[in-house]
Amino acid sequence: MTEQLLGRSARKRQTILSAGRALFLSNGYQGTSVDQIAATAEVSKQTVYKHFGDKHELLLAIVNNALESTVTVFLERITALGDTTDLEADLRALAGDYLRAVLQEPVVQLRRLVVAEANRVPALAQLYYEQAPARMLTAFAECFGRLHDRSLLYVPEPALAAEHFAFLIVGRCIDQALFYGGPQVLAGIDVDGYIRAGVRVFLAGYRPRADAGGR
């Protein structure tokens, strides 16, 4: 009985999160009411408040939930890249998937929503940045540190190299997508050629120089 209740409660929670996410992404934070979310989730307004406190807390939970599923997959892949036996090919494969992931329209809309509320809800902006870009950059830094130890890269400042890699790959596209949307930006590039060029510049900057004896 208790287990059944918990299961129902968890499902309701998930239904509210999905409804809230869809509404916030289409109508923005200001343009969405708890009444609408409750109606879409087919629960009472009291149930929304019981689960999430208030609209602000609900938005934080939605962002957390949305990022958890998209970011975690990449964190594992970035860690695995530290053990690569074909660095250039694996960098390219990861970079291509990373670029396509950040240009998915729900991801772009979530960024827009958080940026739009950054003045009013700085805690949301901080949560987003810590949960998404900062975690990705930290994972890349650890991976590049490991590749440095394996002498596959020369990376005296892993955090900086992580930024260089990330923004060589997704920088212009993620920026442009904030203005034009992800699908339009993705349609405008040849992903393979784009990734190849970004990885080439990164490796030019960070490959150990054979002739410098590790510098």
Next chain:
Amino acid sequence: MTEQLLGRSARKRQTILSAGRALFLSNGYQGTSVDQIAATAEVSKQTVYKHFGDKHELLLAIVNNALESTVTVFLERITALGDTTDLEADLRALAGDYLRAVLQEPVVQLRRLVVAEANRVPALAQLYYEQAPARMLTAFAECFGRLHDRSLLYVPEPALAAEHFAFLIVGRCIDQALFYGGPQVLAGIDVDGYIRAGVRVFLAGYRPRADAGGR
């Protein structure tokens, strides 16, 4: 008399633009009314409409006006960089000023405002992107094409090299500033070291290889 009238009209126009800019940047597009702008500019609402049509048009004019002054200076400097006699030093100097410019709080707030309205006012997002990032990237591409012709760089795809340069220099910072604000991001980096590292990777990727006979 006519000249005096024109002068007064131009001054009023500028006063309305300044008032609108300050209000939009503090309170957002939805949170700002034409009544407030008229009151702050000390003109009638009719005068605002006479000059700008409607609130939407006024916002477009404000963004255009704000970008014109900040972007033009850089376009000229980027063009001048094509004639450099000390590429690395001049790249660093320009990059440092570019980074500091994009992290100015009014610039960051303008980006946030435009991103926040991108769904409702796509024409504004397009105007912004064309007037600012796209013009900067085009100017860098032309400059790097010229440096390629002078054999100071090897840049078969100038547009791509322009993106790589821009996002190696300002990518992470401009992205993070959307979430934390410009001054906080600027305070967190050693600008000189940061620029030096970005320029180093760019040049590693795009310097002509002496040993490859220009490739």
